[in-house]
Amino acid sequence: MRALLVVNPAATTTSARTRDVLTHALASDLKLEVAETRYRGHARDLAQQAAEGGETELVVALGGDGTVNEVVNGLLANGPDPDSHPRLAVVPGGSTNVFARALGLPNDVVEATGALLDALRDGTERTVGLGLASGTPGTEDEGVPGRWFTFCAGFGFDAGVVGRVEQQRERGKRSTHALYVRQVVRQFMGEANRRHGTIRLERPGATAGTTEVVEGLVMSIICNTSPWTYLGNRPVYPSPEASFDAALDLFALSKLSYPAAARYVTQLLTSTPDRGPHGRHSLSLHDLTDFTLQSQVPLPFQMDGDHLGVRTSVTFTGVRRALRVIV
Template sequence: MRAVLIVNPTATSTTPAGRDLLAHALKSRLQLTVEHTNHRGHGTELAEKAVADGVDLVVVHGGDGTVSGVVNGLLGRPGAASGPTGPVPAVAVVPGGSANVLARSLGISRDPVAATNQLIQLLDDYHRHHTWRRIGLIDCGERWAVFNTGMGVDAEVVAAVEAERDKGGKVTAWRYIRAAIPAVWAYTRREPMLTLELPGREPVTGVSFAFVSNSSPWTFANDRPVWTNPGCTFETGLGVFAPTTMKTIPTLRIVRQMFAKRPKFEFDHLITADDVPCVRVTSTGGPVACQFDGDYLGVRETMTYRAVPDALAVVAPPRKNPF
């Protein structure tokens, strides 16, 4: 089996020793080429080349941004007439970032050494059964999102963290918290200006922000999962989480449930929906910040998100119920 290992050497928890261990282990099972990213968007370029070269498997050692870039390189722009230039390789992830949401949501260990051993076992399983797990993705129109996307406050937090990272700052859970506090505070003083459209329902106006999920949990704060749509999985439709107020007390009640071990989102001021095929979010007050997979997309007035089932083959254990 021909494979490419794409390593982001600047990712938060990527080390030369871990990279060498991973490469050595994979070479015992695969015909392996190792590539390192050296500029923004390089993972996407390397993934495009992997498709063109007819590679069977792409292993990503980096953070969620690197993984998302690789997936977009493999699949091409959603709805593009040309599409991928060849068969799309399966994707394996060995965590190398800070949150590592995709890997952990797929059941991959957050420890790179343990994840390497897990990957070897999964490759051996594939040689016996010749079947990869397949997961759905989110079609965002101009990009694919692998695990979550959103409009509003989360995107502003992502933009603030990216600005710090561009200055040389390390991405940590604490840095996200520091960025989130002023962003959330600013939103408490704004009038909700988003309109949410779900299939079979009347449009809902006065929405403060919208999270759209492809899996659960929504993210991680170090070891702790942060929930929005606990029933959302890679095998179902989209999860939607959209509050209609950002007043302090109601917001704190929502946040408390987001960090709960068994969250219950039973609030009149919160719209939640699971397993939806599509959702459209429109701003009535000008362009709003948008993010996908923890990367800042820019500002948009309208975004339409569609669930695309079985879009990607992944090297991962079978799905388990988190509860």
């Protein structure tokens, strides 16, 4: 099998020596080409070239969730047809690796490589659904190109936290869970609209031609799988029913006062695959194929842990069976 290994040399949990060992291990079973990323978006370009070249059957992403996201967007640059683009494989090398862990892969680089080689020899794979976020027609974000996400997106509060973490990392701070916790506190203290949200949800109503609207949301988390993220080894489940086999799930809050925030943070930290956060200020929707989030003011937006600036509107589409993954 002809394969391309896309390596992020800045991956948090791998060294040059580890990457060399993994490359040799994969090369023993594959006709392997190796390419290191050199700039933001390079993994996407490499994967798109591989997909359009027609000879590569497998693209392996060695890196964190950001690298995986770029590779996926390269593979699906011409649309989500699982039979027309190479398969994806993932070797986790980031600090959290949500997508890889949601697939059931070990979080250890060496163990994950062994699992990948076993899957290749056994010929096992699965086809997973993905989320697509794009500009909303008739708004100032109409021209924003669509982008795929593998496990989550966020519009509002959580995206603001991601942006703060990225700023700290650009200043040389290490990506640790303590860093995320500090930025959650700072985002909360600086959140101007935590009592009266500015986000409006629109989705098709139960009757053809109608639209269901929910106003006044403070934050919104869109999940393509469960869990949403990890705190160390603790999984967090805002949308326990979310699945690679369904469309998208939405968890949103309409209030973030001190008591409400304390209650929902506690519920998130104690969430399980059977029970997520709940209450009169929360909204949980399952298996959504199409919906739009709009805000009266520009809000931060993130996908797969990558801060993408601010938006006033985003349209989401859940696409089942979009990508083949070796697992």
